[in-house]
Amino acid sequence: MNSVYIDLAIGLVLAFLMFSLLLSGVNEGLVRLLGIRSKFLWAYLRDTLDGHKGRKSIPSTIAEVFASLPFRRDERPAFSAQPPPVRSSATSWTGLLYERLREIDHGKDGRTSIASIPPGRFAMAMMEIVTGEGGVPAMLAKLEQSGSPLYRPLKGAWDTAHGDLDAFRKAVEEWFDGEMSRLTMLYRRYVRWVIAALGLVLTLVFSMDALEYGRAILTDNAIRAQVATTADGGARSLPSLRDKCPEHPADPYGCVTEVLSAPAFVQMVSHAPVSVRIPEGGSPQWSWKGGDWLHRLISPGHWPGFLITFFALLFGAPFWWDILRRLTGIRVRAGETSGK
Template sequence: MFGSTVLEVAIGLAFCYGTLALVVSTLQEALAAAFGLRAALLLDGVKRMLADPRFEALARSLYAHPLVNPQGSTGARDGRAPELRPSYIEPAHFALALVDTIREGENSVGASIAAVPDPQLRRTLQILYAQAGGELQRFQDGVAAWFDNAMQRLSGVYKRRQLLVSWLLALLLAILFNIDSIHLFRSLWQHPVLAAHITSVPAGLDGATLDQLWALPIGWTSFPPVLNADFALQVAGWLVTACTTLFGAPFWFDLLQRAINLRGTGAKPAPVLPQEARASAQSVQPLQPAEPA
């Protein structure tokens, strides 16, 4: 009984947290697409790399290059961001576009680098050009690697920001739907049959998944809540629920699958290869009947 109760509690909690994390990730991707967060962060990173914070010089010229932004215009001449901005730039295309942008007429690449106005950017390009030995292809590869390293650091900043957004969205949903982890744990521990209807990992946010979610002890029974000690415990349950989404939906659904397998028949044994089967059969000697005395 104890083991069955633990499994049912684990199944109910993992299903609730996994579904909530899936909802949060869906809302997060929708917000990122609606507000162009990736494109805005990429543009900000390019402006920092090229020392053009006002988007009036090299960064604006680079974004006008068809290899970087083939679908949009450069935007207004007053330094505003372009209307259509890419959310990803291939490092090799960035290198080609940058060399083509800074190169003026028939000037050599070295002379064009020397004419770059910003001293820090000019020094960076001169180091990459010297490391390449003056070879154009090696210089472009070095610029591409420089851009790729900068984008990796930028992706780390984006992930940290998205973690905060995920936590805030999860906290908002936990309050709106009263997903109290403490109350949920108590209810499932006292009534494990509440999670008995969960028999598989959901493939997405369909009607069956939401029906199983609403069958769990979540939601408001009375509103507004009374501001007492129980409400403080409820707030703590909301905070715990919001923190669980930071693990991500794959973590909770994998845990859910493991718990369901334990509740059922368990994992199937691995199939025996034909050669291993023949070796096992040869190693076992048949029993001979005893000869009569």
């Protein structure tokens, strides 16, 4: 009996893991396709270095991040594969920064794809700008004159450093590291809402009823147990097997083959509006099941299962992978991990 419950737990966890991975893949695909992470970073940099001048570039709501940000005017600098010029032609502080980050960039749609800047690299870029501007005091004066929000943090870093350039560089690096941590937390907070929306869509599109899936796993186990009993008891056990397969009264073995060839997980993903079936020796057969799908959605009996699936997807793939490892005893050796 314990093995039945273990099979049930592993089956549910594995299903949640697979769909969580699908959810993460869809989210990451959208982020990369629309360049959201890169646009989010450079919108912040533009506001921080040059000021928003009446309109903030960095989004402040979930709607702006994933509805407005991908499609409005792109704040990212134009991509360039050339090394930093001796004499800069940039007309903004953001442009000056990008000129010194070109070596870590690769083009995409004519705009920079940089979505993460190491704090150490940012600090070195600022020191290069300092050199080009004639020293820290001269650059601070220009930042103050242009009304750049960057003036205050750099002025504080310079006062703390007491004229020591190395201390100033470290202070800039620590400040930028803190800013990136704050920005990452803000971005993840927005992403959680997107994950929730995509999880709801995924649950409804596949009409994934976790309770129904659990019952299907138990049914598979019951049929397997009945097959084993029939094998031990011979023909005298066939009547009980026929009771399990009323659709095939004359051929209970055929019924078992058909049922076990479509395990519970396959059944779980077979309730989408469009399904595909691959018969033996034939080409894929597509079928529209919109009516059955809609009927499942409006049936209150499936709603608790949908709700369980939705909340399970919110935990994410790393959580379900950890649970699966604990249930199955999977261990990753440190030597294998470090060798990759």
